Amino acid sequence: MEITSDKLLLFKSHECSQGLSEEAMKEISDAAELVRCDSGEYVHRANERTQFVYLVVHGRLRQSLVDLHGHELLHRFLTRGTQFGVLSAAQAEPIPVNVIAQEPSALLRFEFEQARTLTRKHGTFGLNITKLLANMVRETLLPAGPRKKAALVAVFHESPASRPLTPRLIGRLLELGESPRVLSDDPKWEATDEVPFRPLIEDGRPLSREDVRRQINVWSDSQRVFMDVDASLDPINAAMLAEFSDQVFWCTDDEHWESTVYRLKSVEARAPGWRDKINVVWCLDDGQRVSPLAPELEDLAARDFKVSFSTSPGSQEPALSNGFERVIHQLRGVRVGVALGGGAARGMAHLGVLKALEQSGIVVDMIAGTSAGAMAGTIYASGMGADYSIERFVADLTPGWLFKSIPGGSYWYLLYKYRTGQFDPMLRKYLGDAHLEQLPIPLHSITVDLVSGKPVVRDQGDAVHSILDSINLPVLSTPNCREGQALVDGGLVNNIPADVLVSRGCNFVIAVSVTAKMEQEFAGNRPDTPQSQMRSPWTLQTVMRGFLVQSANMNSIGEQPADIVIQPDVTAFDLSEFSRTDEIAAVGEAAAKQEIPKIGELLRQLDKNVFADAGKNLT
Numbered sequence: 001m002e003i004t005s006d007k008l009l010l011f012k013s014h015e016c017s018q019g020l021s022e023e024a025m026k027e028i029s030d031a032a033e034l035v036r037c038d039s040g041e042y043v044h045r046a047n048e049r050t051q052f053v054y055l056v057v058h059g060r061l062r063q064s065l066v067d068l069h070g071h072e073l074l075h076r077f078l079t080r081g082t083q084f085g086v087l088s089a090a091q092a093e094p095i096p097v098n099v100i101a102q103e104p105s106a107l108l109r110f111e112f113e114q115a116r117t118l119t120r121k122h123g124t125f126g127l128n129i130t131k132l133l134a135n136m137v138r139e140t141l142l143p144a145g146p147r148k149k150a151a152l153v154a155v156f157h158e159s160p161a162s163r164p165l166t167p168r169l170i171g172r173l174l175e176l177g178e179s180p181r182v183l184s185d186d187p188k189w190e191a192t193d194e195v196p197f198r199p200l201i202e203d204g205r206p207l208s209r210e211d212v213r214r215q216i217n218v219w220s221d222s223q224r225v226f227m228d229v230d231a232s233l234d235p236i237n238a239a240m241l242a243e244f245s246d247q248v249f250w251c252t253d254d255e256h257w258e259s260t261v262y263r264l265k266s267v268e269a270r271a272p273g274w275r276d277k278i279n280v281v282w283c284l285d286d287g288q289r290v291s292p293l294a295p296e297l298e299d300l301a302a303r304d305f306k307v308s309f310s311t312s313p314g315s316q317e318p319a320l321s322n323g324f325e326r327v328i329h330q331l332r333g334v335r336v337g338v339a340l341g342g343g344a345a346r347g348m349a350h351l352g353v354l355k356a357l358e359q360s361g362i363v364v365d366m367i368a369g370t371s372a373g374a375m376a377g378t379i380y381a382s383g384m385g386a387d388y389s390i391e392r393f394v395a396d397l398t399p400g401w402l403f404k405s406i407p408g409g410s411y412w413y414l415l416y417k418y419r420t421g422q423f424d425p426m427l428r429k430y431l432g433d434a435h436l437e438q439l440p441i442p443l444h445s446i447t448v449d450l451v452s453g454k455p456v457v458r459d460q461g462d463a464v465h466s467i468l469d470s471i472n473l474p475v476l477s478t479p480n481c482r483e484g485q486a487l488v489d490g491g492l493v494n495n496i497p498a499d500v501l502v503s504r505g506c507n508f509v510i511a512v513s514v515t516a517k518m519e520q521e522f523a524g525n526r527p528d529t530p531q532s533q534m535r536s537p538w539t540l541q542t543v544m545r546g547f548l549v550q551s552a553n554m555n556s557i558g559e560q561p562a563d564i565v566i567q568p569d570v571t572a573f574d575l576s577e578f579s580r581t582d583e584i585a586a587v588g589e590a591a592a593k594q595e596i597p598k599i600g601e602l603l604r605q606l607d608k609n610v611f612a613d614a615g616k617n618l619t
Helices: 007-012 022-031 086-091 112-121 123-141 165-175 209-218 235-244 257-268 272-277 317-321 323-332 344-359 372-381 386-396 409-419 423-431 463-470 498-503 539-559 578-606
Strands: 033-037 042-044 052-058 060-066 072-079 097-101 105-111 152-157 181-184 197-199 225-230 247-252 278-284 303-308 336-340 366-370 443-449 454-458 480-482 485-489 508-512 564-566
Touching (some): 007 052, 022 123, 060 272, 165 225, 181 209, 225 235, 235 257, 247 257, 272 278, 303 323, 336 372, 336 498, 344 372, 366 372, 372 386, 372 423, 409 423, 409 578, 443 498, 454 463, 564 578
Parallel strands (some): 181 197
Antiparallel strands (some): 033 105, 042 097
């Protein structure tokens, strides 16, 4: 650990300094030892005692609970503004916890007895530490709650075309009541009363590390500091800005993404742990539906966003135009997910639900879908508007005259579509060869592998294949066998994958169940049908009904962590009636509109400013 300086400035950037006088802050910072850790360096080793209290003032550390064999049981990250050691030092016993720097980090270290003396003398300091402990407990017990907002944000631009992103983000944050500050190498920036600014290049020379750090600390009263730079910045200075940042947004496009790979590799070579805070922002041209396929970036960035600076075609506009708001959600620590359950043709109600959410101003950050939910969700996530999707499903899945003329024709039509491979070309008309990771909205599809007997959650790979695997009902079709797996309908194990969204970081989840309400009728038979009038169902009817019953009984498993469940009553529609998609979607839209005021109210508990108008302007 390397001793550094500027303890007072760094302490001022920590949440424990809030409400303290200048004299108190100086006394507390003078009492601390300032230490700097390189990536991979231990702050504390498991099963050792600690006599210190640490305040994290820079960087990020991984805190892991381990078992007797040293295996990690669970972990959390310590970032700027957090603490470690208060409880463990008070216990005066060894604890099974490792704390390791994930990136270059700085900490203020106090001897425990010294910290106790300071908290008794300065009650506000003690209260601030208590709040940190309370936040730690809340995050442990309520992991889906609001996340800490990124206070230091670096935005790198591969080309001038993406420069409007930062001003637009700042404009939105001003609307939300924030007071952002800007450090930038762009000569077009000018300071205003609302947004103070300092150039990163003065007198032809870039600001030094100490200058940047001092300026950040001078602005410590701000909720957000943006560092807005050209991506061609030399690797040392680029790594410095990445090191200082809580979140990094690297803007690229189909012309420059290979340069992004090269630059990110150079930056992350200095601290491999930075991947978790790096986001790629794909800037899409007018009419561009999906981002380029760039698997190399998957290993370098934890997530990506797709935005457009131009007007997109009507069928694509919501997904791309909402890309900016998804970036805002990331900055505010919000991630809204929608889990769409299976239910054959009744799953087309999901399109109506998504349409109602969109009209109410509720931007969806992530979708997970099973079976029909995967099909509706993937189509929507690709950028196709709900109305257009509904129109195309009606056109593509209405049986011809031959099937209409025979009993149970709609079932035989589905069997024909499955057995002759008709779903693949039908879906490729709209999705082409796009992969899930290229879609404007992140999408997870659920299927089951009969080889391993386990569910498979897809967020990468061919989008059409992910749909085909998730809707692949046994008996109607044979398993899709590829790469050591035999894949069938995901409804076998997880019909409403809200749990998948929570595991992917969503802290507000809307589940949609089209099987919660099930009619007490099958093949014309009702509970009060006399024995002499009972009818024998067709095999296909039995298969479809069997999956419906199973799905209804499986719903509680996946939907349990959802914050709210929308349950459209689609019992009036047969499981095979995809030709009535427009009517089914209308039922889903109506059901969602009834719940949207409640959804808006719950979202305002998560972030009252971002969702101030959510659900209030629904027509």
